[in-house]
Amino acid sequence: MFIEPKLHDRFSEKQTGWIEIICGSMFSGKTEELIRRVNRATIAKQTVKILKPAIDKRYDEKDIISHNQNYVESIPIEKAEDILIYTENCQVVAIDEAQFFDNKLVEVCTELANHGFRVIVSGLDMNFEGKPFGVIPELMSVAEYVTKLHAICAKCGDVGNYSFRLVDQEEEVLLGEKNHYEARCRKCFNIGMEERKRKLEIMQKINE
Numbered sequence: 001m002f003i004e005p006k007l008h009d010r011f012s013e014k015q016t017g018w019i020e021i022i023c024g025s026m027f028s029g030k031t032e033e034l035i036r037r038v039n040r041a042t043i044a045k046q047t048v049k050i051l052k053p054a055i056d057k058r059y060d061e062k063d064i065i066s067h068n069q070n071y072v073e074s075i076p077i078e079k080a081e082d083i084l085i086y087t088e089n090c091q092v093v094a095i096d097e098a099q100f101f102d103n104k105l106v107e108v109c110t111e112l113a114n115h116g117f118r119v120i121v122s123g124l125d126m127n128f129e130g131k132p133f134g135v136i137p138e139l140m141s142v143a144e145y146v147t148k149l150h151a152i153c154a155k156c157g158d159v160g161n162y163s164f165r166l167v168d169q170e171e172e173v174l175l176g177e178k179n180h181y182e183a184r185c186r187k188c189f190n191i192g193m194e195e196r197k198r199k200l201e202i203m204q205k206i207n208e
């Protein structure tokens with residue numbers, strides 16, 4: 001379990017900021033873990049701002065809601081650099097669904113950490129093809145702390161490291177939950193991807 005280091009006042013000489021990443025597949029508990037850390041920061045009387053990309057309106061325009069229905073209020077943001085506008089007067093910046101932000105997010109998080117902020121970032125490390133998702137891998141390399149969470153494979157009950165897409169849509173960004181995706185282990189993910197490939201080849205032949 002992640003234990004947070006002591007956060008000093010942003011303007012004290014002792015203070016240094018840092019970046020924490022919470023990553024993993026869908027249903028692995030990333031949002032729950034982000035909410036847990038935010039709640040603990042609030043109990044420690046730290047001022048927190050929670051942000052999410054405006055594109056993520058699956059459950060709610062503003063709130064961040066976990067698959068378990070836990071929620072906290074957040075500010076929807078259009079582009080990464082706008083984060084700096086909303087975070088001036090706080091100590092902790094928490095960002096959910098970070099895979100949807102543009103590449104500027106690395107610069108923004110680094111600038112915040114350099115100025116004494118604690119930055120908590122949660123997001124998918126891999127897309128539906130098992131490939132690195134957006135800005136998350138780069139953020140993982142500059143972060144002080146990386147927590148990788150795992151779901152349970154919906155097929156066999158093993159460790160679910162992948163988000164398997166259940167519908168035949170190829171675009172990287174496709175919002176959804178259990179109607180569109182399930183968590184899978186490596187073996188069940190690879191079986192599903194092979195089946196998908198064969199299906200696509202058959203469809204292509206039919207259309208020729």
Ligand SMILES: Nc1ncnc2c1ncn2[C@@H]1O[C@H](COP(=O)(O)OP(=O)(O)O)[C@@H](O)[C@H]1O
Pocket residue numbers: 024025026027028029030031032033065066067068150151152153154160183
């Ligand atoms: N296959 C699964 N593996 C683990 N948890 C699951 C699964 N399907 C549903 N859940 C539920 O999802 C919750 C995690 O939700 P959430 O924090 O929103 O995950 P994430 O943000 O990583 O998608 C778990 O506590 C559990 O109740």
Ligand SMILES: Cc1cn([C@H]2C[C@H](O)[C@@H](COP(=O)(O)O)O2)c(=O)[nH]c1=O
Pocket residue numbers: 025026027030031058123124126127128129163172173174175176177181
């Ligand atoms: C794998 C994958 C996921 N998405 C979308 C689906 C959901 O709306 C979010 C992930 O939410 P969660 O809190 O991690 O469950 O991302 C996508 O657009 N593309 C993908 O490849």
Ligand SMILES: [Zn+2]
Pocket residue numbers: 153154155156157158184185186187188189
């Ligand atoms: Zn499996």
